[in-house]
Amino acid sequence: xxxxxxxxxxxxxxxxxxxxxVSFEVAEGSITTLLGSNGxxxxxxxxxxxxxxxxxxxxxxxxxxRIDGVPPHRIVDxxxxxxxxxxxxxxxxxxxxxxxxxAYGRRGRPERARTLRSVYELFPRLAERRSxxxxxxxxGEQQMVAIGRGLMARPVVLMLDEPSLGLAPILVDEVFRVIxxxxxxxxxxxxxxxxxxxxxxxxxxxxxxxxxxxxxxxPAKQIAGDAKVQTAYLGL
Amino acid sequence: MTERLRRMDWAHDRGAQIVVVLLVAVVLAAIPTNExxxxxxxxxxxxxxxYAIMAGAWNxxxxxxxxxxxxxxxxxxxxxxxxxxxxQTFHIDPLLTLPIAGLAAxxxxxxxxxxxxRLRGPYFAIATIGVGExxxxxxxxxxxxxxxxxxxGVTGISLPNYDPAKVHYATVAVFVVVMITTILIRExxxxxxxxxINMDRDAAETSGVPTARLQVLAFAISAFxxxxxxxxxxxxxxxxxxxxxxxxxxxxxxxxxxxxxxLGTVWGPVFGALLFGGVQDQISSLTRNxxxxxLIYGLxxxxxxxxxxxxxxxxxxRASSAGRAFVRPRRETxx
Numbered sequence: 001x002x003x004x005x006x007x008x009x010x011x012x013x014x015x016x017x018x019x020x021x022v023s024f025e026v027a028e029g030s031i032t033t034l035l036g037s038n039g040x041x042x043x044x045x046x047x048x049x050x051x052x053x054x055x056x057x058x059x060x061x062x063x064x065x066r067i068d069g070v071p072p073h074r075i076v077d078x079x080x081x082x083x084x085x086x087x088x089x090x091x092x093x094x095x096x097x098x099x100x101x102x103a104y105g106r107r108g109r110p111e112r113a114r115t116l117r118s119v120y121e122l123f124p125r126l127a128e129r130r131s132x133x134x135x136x137x138x139x140g141e142q143q144m145v146a147i148g149r150g151l152m153a154r155p156v157v158l159m160l161d162e163p164s165l166g167l168a169p170i171l172v173d174e175v176f177r178v179i180x181x182x183x184x185x186x187x188x189x190x191x192x193x194x195x196x197x198x199x200x201x202x203x204x205x206x207x208x209x210x211x212x213x214x215x216x217x218x219p220a221k222q223i224a225g226d227a228k229v230q231t232a233y234l235g236l
Numbered sequence: 237m238t239e240r241l242r243r244m245d246w247a248h249d250r251g252a253q254i255v256v257v258l259l260v261a262v263v264l265a266a267i268p269t270n271e272x273x274x275x276x277x278x279x280x281x282x283x284x285x286x287y288a289i290m291a292g293a294w295n296x297x298x299x300x301x302x303x304x305x306x307x308x309x310x311x312x313x314x315x316x317x318x319x320x321x322x323x324q325t326f327h328i329d330p331l332l333t334l335p336i337a338g339l340a341a342x343x344x345x346x347x348x349x350x351x352x353x354r355l356r357g358p359y360f361a362i363a364t365i366g367v368g369e370x371x372x373x374x375x376x377x378x379x380x381x382x383x384x385x386x387x388x389g390v391t392g393i394s395l396p397n398y399d400p401a402k403v404h405y406a407t408v409a410v411f412v413v414v415m416i417t418t419i420l421i422r423e424x425x426x427x428x429x430x431x432x433i434n435m436d437r438d439a440a441e442t443s444g445v446p447t448a449r450l451q452v453l454a455f456a457i458s459a460f461x462x463x464x465x466x467x468x469x470x471x472x473x474x475x476x477x478x479x480x481x482x483x484x485x486x487x488x489x490x491x492x493x494x495x496x497x498x499l500g501t502v503w504g505p506v507f508g509a510l511l512f513g514g515v516q517d518q519i520s521s522l523t524r525n526x527x528x529x530x531l532i533y534g535l536x537x538x539x540x541x542x543x544x545x546x547x548x549x550x551x552x553x554r555a556s557s558a559g560r561a562f563v564r565p566r567r568e569t570x571x
Contacts, residue, residue, distance in 0.1 A: 052441055076444030088439035090432060101432050104425075105444030153444055 003028040003188050004049070004080070004157050009058035009068075011048045018044045021058070022214055024207040026157065026190050031183045033191040033199040033220065035233060036209035042192040043085055045209070046159050049190075050082045051075040062157070076105045079156030083163065085192075087146040091135025095126055098134045098145050102152030111154060119148040122178065140171035147178060151186060158187040164195050176202055196233040200224040208233075250423045253502060257415040264408050269401035278404055282472060284513035285411045286465055291493035291505030292414045293461035298491065299500035300427055301454045302434030303353060304361045307368030308462050308490045310348075311341040313375060313482035315463025319470045320393050321386075330398060330471040331406045334464050341463030342456040349455040353448065356437065365484070372482035392477030395470060403472045410468060414461050419502050421457075430454055431500075462490070489533070496536045498549025507548035511536070 002025035011019040019041050026032040034042045047053040049060055051072040060068040067075055089098050099119060103112035120127035123144045129137065134145055143163055150158055160179065164172040172195065180202055183189045193199035200206060206223040208216040216223060223229055264281055268274050290312065298304050315337040322337075323330045352363040374381075379389050387393065421427045429450045432440040440447050470476055480486075493512050498504025512533065519529045544550045 050442060052438070071446070071448070072441040073444045073446040073449075076442070081444070082442045084438065084442050088436055088442070090435045090439065092435065097428075101428065101440075101445070102443050104429060104432070105446075108444070149443060 002026055003063060004190065005059070005061040005064075006045070006049065007059040007061070009045070009048060009060065010056045011044055011053055012056050013044070013053075017212065019048065019055075019212045022209070022212070023058075024214060024217060025205075026188055027204070028188055029183065030204040031179065031189045031191060031202055033193060033203040033206045034209060035193065035196050035199060035206055035223075035229075037233075038194075039211075040209040041212040042209055043161055044212075046082055046161050046190070046192060049075075049080060049159065073105055076153050077107045079107060079154065080159070081150045081153045081155035081157070082159040083146050083150040083161060085161035085165065087142045089134040089142055089145055089149075091133065093134060094131050095134055095137070095145055096130040099126075099148050099152050102149030103154075105153060108153040112152060115152050115154060119151050122151070122181065123148055140167050140174065143167060143171070143175060144178075147175075147182075151182070155187045157190060158182060159190045159192070161192045162194060163191070164193065164198065172198065196229070250419055253419045253423075254416055257412055257419070261408050261412045264411075265405060267404070269404050278400065280513065280517055282404065282407055282468075283517065284509050285407045286468060287489075287493060287509035287513050288506045289407075289411055289414050289465045289468075290462055290490045291497065291508050292418050293458045293465070294490045295494040295500065295505045296418060296421060296430075297451070297454045297458040299494050299504070300422060300430040300434065301451050302430075302500075303451060303455070304491065305364040305455075305458075306361050306484075306487050306491060307348075307364030307366075307371075308458070309482050309484065309486040310368045310371035311345060311459040311462040312466040312469075312486055312490075313371065313478065314341040314344055314459075315466025316470045316476050316481045317375065317387060317393075317466075318463070319467035320395055320476045323470070324393065324395055330395075330467060331402060334406070334410070334467045337463045337467040338460035341459040341466075345455045345459030346452055349452050350448075353451045353455060365487075368482070368484060368487050372478055372484075375482055376478040387478065390478060392475060395474040395476070398471050398474060400472065403468060406471070407468050410461070410464050414464075415502070415506075417457065417461070418505075421454075422502055426450065426453075434500075492533055492537055494547075496533070496540050496547050498547040499545070501546065501549040504547055504549040507552075511548065 004026040007023050009019050009022040022041065022045055034045060036042050044053065048055050051070055055068050058068065059066055062078055062080060067078060067080065099116060100112060103109050103115060108115060125141060126144055126148060129141065134142060137145065147163065163175050167175065176198055179189055179191065191199055191203065200220045200223060203220040205218065206220045207214050208223065208229065216226060216229065267277055267281065269278060294305065294308055318337040318340045319330050319333040322328045322333045348367050352360055355363055375387055376390050378386050429445045432443065432445050433447050433450060437447055466481060489512065493508030494505045496511060497506065497508025515532050516529050540547045546553065
């Protein structure tokens with residue numbers, strides 16, 4: 001059984017339908033990626049799973065249990081944590097304050113000293129800058145804080161929304177290295193990426209969204225070999 | 237590591253701040269209440285503490301959580317009228333009714349806040365203006381609506397006499413409770429959650445902060461203490477009318493004091509109350525013009541918005557490191 005199951009999800013932004021019957025599964029310990037162009041519904045899908053946008057129809061299950069309609073903080077308590085696009089840090093708080101806020105819920109709180117240590121092990125650079133204001137960090141460092149804040153909640157499923165957006169190539173490498181490490185040791189990963197090439201390299205399975213619908217799904221290798229994907233997203 | 241995390245819990249200067257509050261309270265409680273020459277001092281002390289209680293209470297929702305309420309007169313009036321009614325009709329000592337008045341307003345705030353706190357930014361503020369005005373009109377006309385004499389409408393309620401000394405000590409006590417509450421909230425986990433919501437509600441939600449619950453709770457605590465201020469007013473003035481107690485000008489003033497004093501800081505509302513109480517007292521002894529204090533408040537507000545977003549607290553923090561210790565602005569917050 002898949003760890004996270006999304007079945008026939010339908011969601012609206014006001015009167016505008018954003019998702020049509022979106023279904024996919026995320027297997028435990030895997031990296032699953034959602035691909036698609038701008039406005040395809042990738043972020044909307046993550047926001048719906050997080051509970052920030054209540055779905056109009058469909059089911060979301062974590063370990064077989066329904067989590068759709070559950071408020072966002074309860075979903076975090078269940079271990080489904082989103083690292084939002086554009087990082088959304090608190091710029092006037094220090095790095096450490098941002099991280100500790102990630103353990104606000106009852107899931108992360110009891111273990112937070114230990115988790116904080118392990119986040120600093122994963123990102124030694126953040127340990128050096130723990131008392132610096134998050135707003136003064138470089139884009140790459142801010143992304144590390146955002147991922148670290150997500151890990152502070154001790155996620156079962158970590159959902160990353162465009163973690164490589166706007167980063168220099170060397171930092172993109174770093175982010176993908178970290179995602180691999182997270183998937184190997186800490187949490188199942190659901191990755192939304194515009195860098196389709198890199199995403200397909202590290203993912204086990206992939207789903208392609210177009211205009212709010214899943215148009216293609218399967219093992220990442222197979223998707224990478226698909227002729228349509230190659231012309232539309234990989235520029236081959 | 238534990239030491240560092242404990243400091244992360246903002247525990248490091250709670251104690252010092254509470255000691256200062258208690259010292260201030262001891263000095264104020266030592267003012268002789270039954271000697272004639274101190275009557276004026278007692279009067280001004282009541283005015284300033286009364287303002288400080290309301291401003292501190294408002295700051296919890298407006299300054300910490302960043303939800304600007306323009307309807308707090310609804311809670312002030314609710315407190316005053318609950319106390320007035322219990323006192324006059326059931327002959328309960330007005331000071332004993334404070335918790336009942338507070339709970340009544342807190343309940344009202346939950347009913348009003350649960351739906352409106354979902355609104356963000358100016359929309360919440362606009363909704364609270366509606367709540368405040370609707371409450372005033374309801375209380376003004378409740379006798380006509382129900383056909384029974386409950387509030388005497390706009391003519392108001394005259395209450396029995398009450399010992400001003402008792403009111404003085406009660407006001408000092410409520411002031412202490414409000415200050416300690418605002419210190420503990422601000423330096424604790426609850427306050428951290430409120431500030432996280434204030435700075436970025438989406439980020440707070442994805443980090444697992446229960447945004448709706450924290451905001452409703454902050455609003456209820458704020459309403460509770462605002463109502464206590466209303467009860468103290470009833471015991472002190474022994475006259476209530478809806479135009480004064482539920483007036484929109486009261487709602488505005490409760491917003492202006494923390495903003496001028498230092499929004500989101502512990503001591504800002506106290507500075508705001510001192511300034512407003514002082515201005516009002518000095519002006520009314522010089523001239524009978526009721527609009528002059530308003531003009532001065534407006535000018536202060538413009539200066540704060542233009543030059544020092546953290547108000548008087550921000551100025552003191554800039555001036556000296558000693559000032560910073562007690563007015564330490566947690567974060568920059570804006571209206």
